[in-house]
Amino acid sequence: PYSIHLNIKCKMIMKQLFVWIGLFLLIGLSGCELEDDSIKYHFVPLQITSVDMPDTFTLNETYEISVTFIRPSNCVFFEGFDVRQEDTTVRSVVAIGSEVDDQQCAQVVEEVTESFNFLVIYDQPYLFRYWAGEDENGESQFIEITVPIN
Numbered sequence: 001p002y003s004i005h006l007n008i009k010c011k012m013i014m015k016q017l018f019v020w021i022g023l024f025l026l027i028g029l030s031g032c033e034l035e036d037d038s039i040k041y042h043f044v045p046l047q048i049t050s051v052d053m054p055d056t057f058t059l060n061e062t063y064e065i066s067v068t069f070i071r072p073s074n075c076v077f078f079e080g081f082d083v084r085q086e087d088t089t090v091r092s093v094v095a096i097g098s099e100v101d102d103q104q105c106a107q108v109v110e111e112v113t114e115s116f117n118f119l120v121i122y123d124q125p126y127l128f129r130y131w132a133g134e135d136e137n138g139e140s141q142f143i144e145i146t147v148p149i150n
Contacts, residue, residue, distance in 0.1 A: 039100060043079065046070060046095035047133040049111060051143060057120040058150045066115045067130065069095040075105035081116045089124045092142075094131040123149050 052066040071078070076097045084092045095114070120126070130143040 040102060041098045041100045044076065044097050044099045045131055046072075046076070046078070046097045048093070048095055048130040048143060049132070051128070051130055051145060053128070053145055053147060055147070056150050057126065057147050059120055059123050062117050062119045064115050065118055066113055067093070067095060068111055068113045071097065071110045071112050073099075073105040073107050075100040075103050078112060078114055081114075083116065083118075086129070089122050089126045090129070091118075091126065092129045092131070120149065125149060 046069040048067055048069045050068045052068075054063055057063065067081070069078075076099045079096045079098050082092075082094045082096050086092050125146050125148045128145045128147070130145070132141045132143050135141055
């Protein structure tokens with residue numbers, strides 16, 4: 001009889017505990033506002049206007065390549081370079097920017113120079129194709145530079 005009374009009392013305490021925990025969670029979570037205050041942006045290619053590269057490469061050497069591109073407004077920020085290997089020694093290079101959405105932007109054209117490092121791992125000439133924008137038909141234009149190996 002005493003153990004039955006203790007068992008019933010434990011069950012009642014456990015039920016009350018679950019009710020209190022449930023109420024606490026309900027009240028605590030209902031006060032949360034899930035509004036997204038983060039900045040909205042999207043990535044854009046930046047038009048490359050010039051490139052500073054060595055006349056020749058040496059196998060297994062690393063070179064710093066300077067690239068000048070256009071920053072079209074104060075809402076566009078440089079993020080890096082997308083360097084893709086199209087063939088063994090062919091590289092396609094695009095300067096990538098992020099553009100902030102829903103902002104008042106000053107359309108100030110500014111030339112910016114940034115650089116990336118390139119390691120020469122093949123003993124054949126390299127062809128670099130730098131994205132220079134689009135023509136009037138929407139076709140991509142490239143600055144192409146071939147660099148021979150010493």
